[in-house]
Amino acid sequence: MAADGSVRRCACGTRLARDNRGRQCNACKKKARDLVVSPPVVPPEFWRTAEMCEAFDTCDMGAVIRAYRTHGHHGRTISQEVAARWLGISQTRLSRIEGGEGVSDLPRLMRWAHVLGMPRDLLWFRMPGRPQTAAEDRQARTPEGVDTPDLGNPGGISGGAVKGERPSGALTAAEQDTMPLSRRSLLFQGVAAATLPGVNADEADHIGKALENARRYSDAEIVASFTRQLDNCKADDGMLGSDRTLPTLLGMLGAIKVCAQDAKPDIRRALFAVGARGAEFAGWLCRDLHDQARATFWHDRATEWAQLSGDLPMQGYVLLKKAQTAYDDRDAVNVLGFAEAAQSGPWNLPPKVRAEVAQQEARGLAMLGLPMLDVERKLERSREYLSSAGDSADNSGLATHYSISSLTLQTASCYIEAGKPLRAAMLYSEVLNTGVLSTRDQGYFLARRASALALSGEPDDAATVGLQAAELAAATSSARTRRELGRTVATLQPWASRPAPRALREVLTG
Template sequence: MGGRRTGLIRARKAAIYTQESLAHALNMDTKTVGTWERGEAEPVPYKRPKLAKLLGISLAQLEELLAEGTSGVLAEPAAAVEPAAPSPAPSTPRGGLLLPVMVNGRPVLIPLDAATASASELGPFLSPALVAGDEASLPAAQAAEWDAMSPLTRRSLLTHGLAASALPALGLDELGRVAEAMADARRYFDGPVLDYFGRQLAACKADDGTLGPAKTLPLVLGVVGAIEEHARDVKPDIRRDLLRLGAEGAEFAGWLYRDVRDFGRTLYWYDRAIEWAQEADDPAMQGYVLLKKAQLAFDEREPLRMLTLAQAVQRGPWSLPTRVQAESVQQEARAEVMLGATADAVATKLDRARQLLGARDDGASTLGAHYNDTLLTMQTAICYTEAGAPRRAVELYDESLVEDRFSPRDYGFFLSLRAGSLALAGEPDEAARTGVESAARADSTSSRRTKQELVRVLEHLRPWTNRPAVTQLREVIAS
């Protein structure tokens, strides 16, 4: 076979995959991906279309990469390419994107070249309408704001366009400060700039349940991209705090990819979160990410992996808030019923989870701050359904599934689970009506995770496939 296929390696890295996460997305062994990249083996034909799709290239490009061996057709990721400094005129580069930045309460469109946006994963989440094909797309008032910025600020924001996408609410003074940090991280990337990125990440988390991943991911990737780009340049006393924030952002990015069911990139960001948490000496984040991996294992219906991960959360060397411990105990109980235990057999574990949740936390950690009694009740209902007791699950949903207790995305997700329990309990019409209501929330928040649960609901409703309500649900999901 040929030598090392550097082009294939570059394509994988440009698509933000490790060998492990790409293998996971392809449902293959990591070693196999390594043999492809070393030129020791060829992907089987039926795997090639999915491989090309994951890498974001055409099938013809993939075949060329495999045939050329050591000579690749793809350049290094565009994030490493520095755009040219802007001219004084506020024009937009051809083929670029205009990213909105708030300046004095008004949106200013910052030009960013399309290659950088694409390589940094922003492309799939930006509307095609943002592609700038002519200079007239920049309104006069916004052009004046752009021109009013200092040349250093404009140049820095263009050079570090990924970071510019993460700046949705800055005044001119603060915009200049962040631009200086982008240009000279060692000198200017200080505590206040770090605090700013922390506030932006917190705002993204607060809006996620309403806006959904399609609108939240670009900003989160912008924050994480800025952190990753500058962690190597900052002062040593800032680096650990920067990586700690990066781990938090990477864990959140993993969750967002989980919601759109891109499990390969979910695993990639979870692994980055653990790596950065290790370097930042943040053991609690490491344990928390293991809990998130256990949740991912449930999505993929891998109960044994879910069980061992949930147990690792509880047995590890990290000091976790009791609310995180409570969720891990609940995850362990759910995995056990998926492996054949009865609901009564795991009742003690569910009671222990409730006790842990009610215990007082001594630390100030914000990990799992969203986890509360209502969420534990919802997860207990899931556990009952998996244990073959859907009627008990429906009773819990009826008791606690109230719209104003959840974000729109989460309410839609739990509605889909209620629909599944109703179907298994022999109530097809109510299950279908609940499913239709869930689908509306899933559409408004781009939650593919919810849509996948509704596909499972249709499977449960197969004995009643000709009932009008079931037909309506099937049409809604197919639309």
């Protein structure tokens, strides 16, 4: 209840809980987070309103997108920044397009229409492979009665080519190869296209067949192929950086979603299990790119797919990742809350994950200013879990990377939060000098050490270490590392006129 005793409600009418200090219920919060990543589901009548029909009559995609953003169905206007993210362009470019800049590139127009789920009969250009009427939709089914899988876009209509005689309006093989939304080119031009750099010819052929006819071809082999791709993405991440790894991973997740639609139940569960691990990893990559909204989106998808596959450990593991995301946002309450939920829930977590969760609890306690004795107890508990991991069987595949080095690095962060930065700097140095970290992680923890040195009143050493971190951040496109270096520069402000701090500031702002 509000301070005056009145009942507080969300705009949707849901009564807000007493401990909810915001203005939205949990369902509306989730809807708002999802909106950042993908367009909302809209009913068929959405497209038949006067404002949408008038926009389509102009044959101007800018006018259509503007009418879509400002449609009353959404409850409020969707910003250009959010819509531009869906379409894969900048807000500035979308502003120019809505202002009258013409778009004549047919593949781009088709892709945007597909993303927003625009009905084919309202478009002024041809959308191949998309039946217009229910009768055409039935005729477009394969002899086995399986619809061509689409990518799950709201408002989209599934359909595919018919074997045998070429139907009216169908495309030749050469035409299909150039059309992004045709069935034949789905693997090469659709969401799954980004997976191709990580697969060999046999795997690409198998995935292509699975996308064309998921019920017939989605088998254990395709599950194994996706598992190998995920392992390759994780191996590439530390060297190539998140911005180069994420497109390949998202392509793989799109392919998994398509294959799971018509797979047999046991294969579907196996696909969702791989997808859950991939979605969790996508959340991590988005964290590294400092895209917290998308990180939250993929963590939520990881939880949902883990539930669909019956993977309890993964559900608990995602809670740990949410605690780490909360740490990025300096949200101490959620750091501790998510970690405690991971530790106490029915997840059956392996010892290494429990070790990482206990460390995260220690960090949350330190952030909240609790006594150092409580923090040390949690850290000791983490070491006990890690010690027992060597004697325990673990088939989960979770936190296999977690080691004494990992614990040492995270313990250092606890000391920073507890106001002991010099001790933290020493712990960071112990691991950084071993050479066990990937290029990206070496850069990030160098930045963390620079922050600790700056907090310890060592400006020249902090700036020198920070310059090393900046070089690796540029090589791996790590926004997370650059953000940490930004904190270092802010801490070094009292010494801003000294040569080394000035050089670090110029590198970051240049």
